[in-house]
Amino acid sequence: MRQSRLFTKTLKEAPSDEQAKNAQLLIRAGYIHKEMAGVYQLLPLGLKVVEKIKQIVREEMNNVSGQEMLATTLQRKDLWERTSRWSDEVVDVWFKSELKAGGEVGFGWSHEEPLANMMINHISSYKDLPTMIYQFQNKLRNELRAKSGIMRGREFLMKDMYSFAETEEQHEEMYEASKVAYTNVFNRLGIGGDTFVTFAAGGAFTEFSHEFQTVCEAGEDITYINREKGIAINEEVLAKTDLSELGVTQEELVETKTAEVGNIFNFGRQKGEEVGLFFKNDAGEKVPVWMGSYGIGITRVMGVVVEKFADDKGIVWPESIAPFKVHLVALNTDDDEIRDWSDGVYTALQKLGVEVLYDDREARPGEKFADSDLIGIPYRVVVSKKSKEAGTFEVVTRANGEVRNLTEEELYEDFVE
RNA sequence: CGGGGUGUAGCAUAGUGGUAGUGUACUCGGUUUGGGACCGAGCGGUCCGGGUUCGAUUCCCGGCUCCCCGACCA
Numbered sequence: 001m002r003q004s005r006l007f008t009k010t011l012k013e014a015p016s017d018e019q020a021k022n023a024q025l026l027i028r029a030g031y032i033h034k035e036m037a038g039v040y041q042l043l044p045l046g047l048k049v050v051e052k053i054k055q056i057v058r059e060e061m062n063n064v065s066g067q068e069m070l071a072t073t074l075q076r077k078d079l080w081e082r083t084s085r086w087s088d089e090v091v092d093v094w095f096k097s098e099l100k101a102g103g104e105v106g107f108g109w110s111h112e113e114p115l116a117n118m119m120i121n122h123i124s125s126y127k128d129l130p131t132m133i134y135q136f137q138n139k140l141r142n143e144l145r146a147k148s149g150i151m152r153g154r155e156f157l158m159k160d161m162y163s164f165a166e167t168e169e170q171h172e173e174m175y176e177a178s179k180v181a182y183t184n185v186f187n188r189l190g191i192g193g194d195t196f197v198t199f200a201a202g203g204a205f206t207e208f209s210h211e212f213q214t215v216c217e218a219g220e221d222i223t224y225i226n227r228e229k230g231i232a233i234n235e236e237v238l239a240k241t242d243l244s245e246l247g248v249t250q251e252e253l254v255e256t257k258t259a260e261v262g263n264i265f266n267f268g269r270q271k272g273e274e275v276g277l278f279f280k281n282d283a284g285e286k287v288p289v290w291m292g293s294y295g296i297g298i299t300r301v302m303g304v305v306v307e308k309f310a311d312d313k314g315i316v317w318p319e320s321i322a323p324f325k326v327h328l329v330a331l332n333t334d335d336d337e338i339r340d341w342s343d344g345v346y347t348a349l350q351k352l353g354v355e356v357l358y359d360d361r362e363a364r365p366g367e368k369f370a371d372s373d374l375i376g377i378p379y380r381v382v383v384s385k386k387s388k389e390a391g392t393f394e395v396v397t398r399a400n401g402e403v404r405n406l407t408e409e410e411l412y413e414d415f416v417e
Numbered sequence: 418c419g420g421g422g423u424g425u426a427g428c429a430u431a432g433u434g435g436u437a438g439u440g441u442a443c444u445c446g447g448u449u450u451g452g453g454a455c456c457g458a459g460c461g462g463u464c465c466g467g468g469u470u471c472g473a474u475u476c477c478c479g480g481c482u483c484c485c486c487g488a489c490c491a
Binding site for chain 1: 427428450451452454487
């Protein structure tokens with residue numbers, strides 16, 4: 001991508017109505033546009049990051065035999081009435097509307113009910129089990145107060161997966177496999193070392209659920225963590241947790257601010273029963289399906305990564321989800337020789353399959369470096385009169401500032417896997 | 418939903434009951450070219466509705482917006 005053609009522009013100052021660091025930086029660098037409180041458009045750079053995150057999640061979900069689909073945003077009132085969750089008193093984040101033809105619809109804040117209902121058409125025998133489905137979808141939640149930039153919005157992108165099992169044992173197998181898949185996801189996203197499987201409130205069906213909590217100052221949760229033992233407990237269930245059973249004492253746990261990036265639930269058989277999702281077991285008996293639910297907040301993860309790795313100059317992306325791998329910055333572009341040369345390097349890198357953002361703009365070096373730092377692409381390659389004379393390129397690693405001088409040949413070798 | 422604040426140009430800000438100022442961004446000209454450089458010339462603005470007033474961006478009332486604290490977060 002030639003930066004001269006990128007329609008977004010960087011800002012020196014963040015809009016005054018944004019306090020959250022993640023939103024300030026993402027807006028300044030041109031990744032997102034704020035549409036209203038808690039609602040952000042994804043601009044080209046932001047969309048690239050989101051697609052990278054999605055791809056990692058997709059690969060790991062496919063790896064545990066999840067099957068991707070896409071549900072609708074509009075949802076049926078009667079399905080939610082079946083589980084007593086249509087009422088605003090029970091679920092206070094509903095967006096609802098009326099059909100001109102008569103009747104009401106809801107906008108999906110979750111897809112448990114519709115997808116469980118849909119599976120009535122596809123699950124009738126124990127031979128159809130186990131199975132898992134997932135999707136990436138915008139969730140709409142009428143939050144009383146949006147906050148923390150893209151970390152708690154009214155419209156956000158989430159991966160939600162649902163497992164359907166014959167027995168508790170079969171359910172547990174998928175649940176544990178998903179836990180591993182989630183761990184892989186967060187490792188690949190670069191936040192694995194600071195993300196903990198956390199005991200949390202289980203909702204209506206079980207005593208506990210498991211959350212994936214990432215250490216983050218901007219997070220909304222308080223988690224008690226023991227890093228050595230890998231134990232984490234959400235503050236909300238600390239009182240009713242049997243610590244001795246886990247092999248820790250209260251003193252060994254450190255109170256930490258965290259952000260919930262994932263949550264997995266065991267629904268037991270209750271959801272299947274309520275929705276009417278039954279199957280025939282091998283004895284010919286009609287039994288409700290055992291269900292689980294598994295979520296990852298895709299756009300929230302993007303916010304958490306920005307919060308965790310940004311420095312005073314701007315965003316620092318882990319290589320796995322950066323919008324581009326290389327930021328090719330050309331200086332002295334008024335010199336035709338330099339321009340031809342940098343154009344050539346751009347073309348060569350692209351041919352090698354390296355994702356490059358090419359700053360070919362007519363701008364001064366200082367401005368280009370400042371923009372480059374702000375946008376946060378992992379490697380900056382500088383082409384200039386100076387590098388031309390030296391016969392090497394300056395390659396700067398954004399995360400640690402390390403500078404290497406590579407010849408053109410070394411450069412191509414370095415960026416090809 | 419309770420409390421507190423806010424609203425002036427694309428963005429950030431100043432000020433005023435009587436012609437609304439600055440920075441940045443943008444346009445044009447010139448100088449410059451390894452950390453948001455400089456000089457000159459331009460374009461562009463008072464959230465919405467009502468009231469008070471000769472006159473309201475300013476004062477009053479109402480609404481909306483956005484931010485923060487709390488509550489909520491299945």
